[in-house]
Amino acid sequence: MLSTDPSLQNSGHRYLPKIDNLENLPSPNQELLPLSAKVNRSDCLEIGGCDLSKLVEQFGSPLYVLDEFTLRIACRQYRDSFATYYSGESQIIYASKAWSCLAVCRIIDSEGLGFDVVSGGELYTTLKAGVKGDLSGAEALRDRIYFHGNNKSADELHLAIESGCTIIVDNWLELDMLAAMAARASQHPVPIMLRLTPGIECHTHEYIRTGHLDSKFGFDPSQIDTVFTYVSQQPALNCVGLHAHIGSQIFERQPHQDLAEVLVEWMKKAQEYGLPVKKLNVGGGLGIRYTEEDDPPAIAQWVEAVASAVEAACQHYQLPLPQLIAEPGRSLIGSACVTAYTIGSRKEIPDIRTYIAVDGGMSDNPRPITYQSLYRALVANRMSAPLSETVTVAGKHCESGDLLIKDALLPKTEPGDILVMLSTGAYNYSMASNYNRIGRPAAVVVNQGEANVILKRETYQDSIRQDRLPERLVNFP
Numbered sequence: 444m445l446s447t448d449p450s451l452q453n454s455g456h457r458y459l460p461k462i463d464n465l466e467n468l469p470s471p472n473q474e475l476l477p478l479s480a481k482v483n484r485s486d487c488l489e490i491g492g493c494d495l496s497k498l499v500e501q502f503g504s505p506l507y508v509l510d511e512f513t514l515r516i517a518c519r520q521y522r523d524s525f526a527t528y529y530s531g532e533s534q535i536i537y538a539s540k541a542w543s544c545l546a547v548c549r550i551i552d553s554e555g556l557g558f559d560v561v562s563g564g565e566l567y568t569t570l571k572a573g574v575k576g577d578l579s580g581a582e583a584l585r586d587r588i589y590f591h592g593n594n595k596s597a598d599e600l601h602l603a604i605e606s607g608c609t610i611i612v613d614n615w616l617e618l619d620m621l622a623a624m625a626a627r628a629s630q631h632p633v634p635i636m637l638r639l640t641p642g643i644e645c646h647t648h649e650y651i652r653t654g655h656l657d658s659k660f661g662f663d664p665s666q667i668d669t670v671f672t673y674v675s676q677q678p679a680l681n682c683v684g685l686h687a688h689i690g691s692q693i694f695e696r697q698p699h700q701d702l703a704e705v706l707v708e709w710m711k712k713a714q715e716y717g718l719p720v721k722k723l724n725v726g727g728g729l730g731i732r733y734t735e736e737d738d739p740p741a742i743a744q745w746v747e748a749v750a751s752a753v754e755a756a757c758q759h760y761q762l763p764l765p766q767l768i769a770e771p772g773r774s775l776i777g778s779a780c781v782t783a784y785t786i787g788s789r790k791e792i793p794d795i796r797t798y799i800a801v802d803g804g805m806s807d808n809p810r811p812i813t814y815q816s817l818y819r820a821l822v823a824n825r826m827s828a829p830l831s832e833t834v835t836v837a838g839k840h841c842e843s844g845d846l847l848i849k850d851a852l853l854p855k856t857e858p859g860d861i862l863v864m865l866s867t868g869a870y871n872y873s874m875a876s877n878y879n880r881i882g883r884p885a886a887v888v889v890n891q892g893e894a895n896v897i898l899k900r901e902t903y904q905d906s907i908r909q910d911r912l913p914e915r916l917v918n919f920p
């Protein structure tokens with residue numbers, strides 16, 4: 444159900460995607476606004492055919508607004524690009540840590556993608572969303588869901604084995620536990636992949652860099668022979684592939700090409716140990732545009748770079764092409780969503796700064812306070828108003844650092860105006876908290892004028908749902 448509305452052919456506002464041909468849509472990760480964004484006759488921002496100020500009237504704020512069209516286009520661009528640029532088999536799996544909830548999993552499943560999950564909770568959500576192996580039985584769950592994590596619990600490993608997904612083994616403790624559990628499991632051998640640290644540096648924030656040797660994730664490559672020997676002696680484990688991930692929000696292509704080469708070299712070694720390695724997973728990491736200064740490659744350009752590096756390395760080592768897996772999160776969903784806030788109080792400090800406060804903040808978007816991430820915003824109910832002042836957009840939490848955007852260039856705003864933060868689909872809802880007992884916002888998915896709630900707003904009752912008051916405290920003293 445994708446819109447072919449010619450009014451998508453949009454121009455005018457500085458942040459609107461330039462779309463002149465629906466057959467040749469831009470890469471969503473290169474845009475600041477979702478692809479269906481436009482300005483309507485009332486000078487309001489519309490996404491998926493829904494007026495943002497009306498959405499706030501109906502569903503309240505803060506409100507995550509997810510554009511189904513953009514999400515589906517990103518899925519298709521990944522899929523089509525792999526089909527175009529890679530001669531072997533390929534599979535895209537969604538890194539569900541970017542945003543895990545039933546509706547997002549359903550949309551992505553319906554586009555034929557698989558899933559990367561990192562916890563029992565993410566696996567449970569994916570299964571509850573109805574993700575399963577192909578009905579014909581040709582593709583089992585092990586080829587759709589991949590279970591990651593650097594400290595999986597015994598319960599999580601049991602759940603993973605029982606559900607039949609592939610487990611991406613990260614460390615020795617897990618390998619030992621899994622070998623013992625797999626030997627007792629009714630269905631074995633259990634399919635596994637091994638995560639190794641590739642020793643590749645890339646330019647991104649240190650908290651989201653994972654490929655360098657000093658990382659908590661994956662086996663150290665100096666132990667590769669011992670790991671391969673151990674795994675080759677475990678009849679209950681079937682090591683079908685290798686995995687590495689170098690980090691997130693990366694614009695350079697070279698580190699991913701280097702990674703592809705390293706993985707192919709390891710695949711050759713694994714085969715020397717008799718391991719049936721036929722899958723290589725290059726992780727995710729392609730960045731998105733949060734501000735005008737960000738210039739990520741298009742999805743197709745990234746895929747071409749990775750695919751050609753794998754093919755060249757396989758040719759060099761005279762190996763057949765593996766099934767190539769990529770697990771993007773941010774570049775699939777990040778640009779498909781915006782967050783709408785209502786503007787409240789204002790504080791002007793002469794010659795220093797003007798703050799405008801919104802009705803959310805670090806609890807619905809912890810990225811600025813965690814990574815000093817930059818964002819852009821606009822005033823959705825007056826899209827053509829001149830940009831006349833520079834202000835700092837503050838959240839409502841009890842932290843001075845709870846600032847969503849420093850120095851945002853906006854029209855003069857009034858309390859009640861709708862401020863929309865762009866590119867909030869990835870690592871916003873999924874990292875949200877209840878700090879200050881503020882409930883998590885609602886989320887709606889929009890498409891062709893329809894808006895459906897996919898996450899209910901948390902209420903005061905929700906905030907005490909897990910609280911327990913022991914009897915002896917009730918009547919104390």
Ligand SMILES: Cc1ncc(COP(=O)(O)O)c(C=O)c1O
Pocket residue numbers: 538541559591651653688690691692726727728729770771772773774869
């Ligand atoms: C192992 C792994 N795979 C995939 C991803 C997704 O990365 P991104 O959202 O940057 O595509 C991450 C996130 O950092 C990750 O840790």
